[in-house]
Amino acid sequence: AQSVTQLDSQVPVFEEAPVELRCNYSSSVSVYLFWYVQYPNQGLQLLLKYLSGSTLVKGINGFEAEFNKSQTSFHLRKPSVHISDTAEYFCAVSDLDLNSGGGADGLTFGKGTHLIIQP
Amino acid sequence: NAGVTQTPKFQVLKTGQSMTLQCAQDMNHEYMSWYRQDPGMGLRLIHYSVGAGITDQGEVPNGYNVSRSTTEDFPLRLLSAAPSQTSVYFCASSYSTGLTEAFFGQGTRLTVV
Numbered sequence: 001a002q003s004v005t006q007l008d009s010q011v012p013v014f015e016e017a018p019v020e021l022r023c024n025y026s027s028s029v030s031v032y033l034f035w036y037v038q039y040p041n042q043g044l045q046l047l048l049k050y051l052s053g054s055t056l057v058k059g060i061n062g063f064e065a066e067f068n069k070s071q072t073s074f075h076l077r078k079p080s081v082h083i084s085d086t087a088e089y090f091c092a093v094s095d096l097d098l099n100s101g102g103g104a105d106g107l108t109f110g111k112g113t114h115l116i117i118q119p
Numbered sequence: 120n121a122g123v124t125q126t127p128k129f130q131v132l133k134t135g136q137s138m139t140l141q142c143a144q145d146m147n148h149e150y151m152s153w154y155r156q157d158p159g160m161g162l163r164l165i166h167y168s169v170g171a172g173i174t175d176q177g178e179v180p181n182g183y184n185v186s187r188s189t190t191e192d193f194p195l196r197l198l199s200a201a202p203s204q205t206s207v208y209f210c211a212s213s214y215s216t217g218l219t220e221a222f223f224g225q226g227t228r229l230t231v232v
Binding site for chain 2: 009036041042043044045046049090107109110111112
């Protein structure tokens, strides 16, 4: 079965500072990795995804993530955060196997990291 | 383009009452899921469907029923509401499993008193 660990439940950062949100996963097979963002009182929306190819993937709003197979990690980074980046961020993994515990979309989510931007 | 629409947005129920949370998508997606979100717990899968007439249980199915009579609709029924079901519920749909983006509704905030 697959699982996702987001190492920090809350990350406070000053505006215009860089940020890294950490994500580690476990799976017995090849995986596909995603980061979703949830703004206050809204649903989740896709930030970026890794399916194959370059291990550095770029997403919306200046975010990027790097897939590291040897460390089973998919950390999310942004070089300079803005107050509008305040949100909950979820890392998710899929191995295309419906028996791995994910939903119809095959996704298993981490518990989320609350990014707090301080002025 | 509506995407995934959930109704109602807010609901207060008394213990023991039943209700249906509605979810509809207009993207012709085969795959749909229901999640609940609780503080510090992330998203937990309740039920999912890989097509009309096919449903299966997720991680926390007890107290909930689903059906999928059409591709567009995937309602979630609470049979006899309990305070432990106070949560925010999200419906999601996707074109396929794993490779494509899952689209989420805006959520239903349910309080059981």
